[in-house]
Amino acid sequence: MPLTEIPLSDEERQVLETVRQREGLESIDQALEWLAKTALRNGAKRITGRGRALYAVGGKTKPCE
Template identity: 50%
Template structure:
């Protein structure tokens, strides 16, 4: 997957740090990815009424 670089405000970085600590993640990048996946799961659930697995296309299935 392509890497995306985001410029964050102090408030946004603080939010990512809070999420990182709550979820036991190693980096703020992982926290951002976790938040995005949560948002996508919620959108998928509202759209289809079912939970969907999220994984990279062509990536290994777990």
Template identity: 45%
Template sequence: MPEAHFEFDEADRELLERIQRRYGLQSCEQAAEWLIKARLRRAAIKLTGRGRALYPINNGRD
């Protein structure tokens, strides 16, 4: 799965550090990933009316 790298300003970093502490994550990058997945889950629920799994699918093309 492709990886994206982002630059965080001070306000973003503070938010990510709070998320990191709250959920026991190891890094701000994991906190950012957690926030993105949470947002995608909420969007999927609004769109389809139910939750969807969010994990990489290995279809043998790697």
């Protein structure tokens, strides 16, 4: 995946640092990724009314009848 530079203000950097410390992450990049995934999960939950997996989930081996 290509890397993209996102310019951050001092205030935004401080918010990400707070999230990084609270969630026990190693870098601000990980905090930004964590926030993006959380927003995606919450958005999917608002649309569907329930939590959804963000990864491939194995299903039944035989089709439904």
